[in-house]
Amino acid sequence: MLATVLYEDGDHRWTMFARDPGKPDGIIDTNQYLIQSGDEAILLDPGGIELFAPMLTSVLKYVPAEGITKLFASHQDPDIISSLGLWDQALPNADLYSPWLWESFIRHFGMNNITYKAIPDEGMTITLGRIQLQFIPAHYLHSSGNFHVWDAKAGILMSGDVGAALEEPGAPLWVDSMERHGPKMKKFHQRWMPSDAAKHDWIRRVSALDIKIMAPQHGRLFKPPHVADFLRWFDQLPVGVAIKG
Amino acid sequence: MAAPVFIIAASVSAELHQAMIEARGLALTAKNARALAVRAGSKTVGFRAITDFIEELASAIISQSRVINHHAEKLSTQAVTAWHSDNAMAQFRWVEAQKPEYLASISPHINQCDKQLNALNHELQIGLRDLIGQIDESYKHIRTANLIATSSHVEAATAGDFREQLEVIADNIRKTADRIAAHLNRANSLLSQNHRERKIAC
16 A cells, blocks of 8 residues: 655644555555544544555554544545454454444444544534544535535645546546646546535535645645646536436 | 354254244144144044144244244354454554554453453353254154154054044154154254364364
8 A cells, every 4th residue: 555645734734545465356445544633543434444544554654543542434435444353353442434324334334443524515624633624515426415524724625536547557646737637536526426416515515725735535636727627627517427318 | 164153043943933933833744743633533532642742842842933033043043243343353453553552441341352352252152062062952843743743654554534634744754754854964064163163162
């Protein structure tokens, strides 16, 4: 599992884990994020069962187990949180922040020790060490109960499936041209995202943030000016295209 | 390769559920036999006494099947938990081999998981042994059912006009007992095979 530090300011650090060379074929590549501040750390969208061991190994290079006090699952998909039953054994004292809508579904992945902290529809703010993290609503993008993570101090938005692209292994980490990258995201966004209204509402809210890095759960990350480029591109893209007629 | 214990236990539970359905059929046979015995009057006094035994037997089989069924279901659930812990341990062993910097911080949880797995495996061994014992116990009911079927045939022989109908009932008892025995045999075979393979593995 490749680890890349995206941001570091004292003990405030964002690390991305992705591009696992040992990942079995046929499993979508995912970006996992670790945010550290003070003595605490949160793991964002910790991934599927198949990635658990390399993820735990990678994370333990940066933080001791007792330091990972929180987990976040943006929504209920297996590539996001099907490893929960294993994290439950590894981090029995942790809290899992996830949409209230999915609590009774996510528990199917196995959760005997970890505490489920239900995020209300309007979102919430938590304290991690010395920083504040905001869970901002991204409902219907694509899941009907869905949140992104905004770290105002670092200027990083973890944008879940928004901005995601399904790419070949070895693709660069950063988007360098929306013209070239747009086609790689098009089908994914058109098919997975069901609602233009939800999309426009999200763009309106996110446009007000001073985003220095937009970090999706699959594929490359965005820095200015490509963040604004992406928002413009997404704004004009029709979604929910599987509905015929 | 042996089937996982949770599948074996679930299969045993399914066999016992079928045995319970057969036993309900036996209870119905007993009711028919009683009605026939009443109609036949004094010629079937012996048979009427036998119907009480059939009803008691059916009730005992239903009750025992229910207990075994419940036990097997519980065992299957425990086996799934053990399987999860076993899976977690395999993943933890892999992580240990990579020697990440903060490996020591996870060791207490790995030890806890290992302890839990050992305890679960121990409970599973005991549970499987108990299940085999309970199924062995159920064979007693089959032997009783066969005895009742034989006695019913003897009584039917003296029932005059009702002989044929009573013989059908006696045959029903034997056939039902055979079907229940077949379910018990399959359950026993699943468990014995697993028990043998676990012993070899140890």
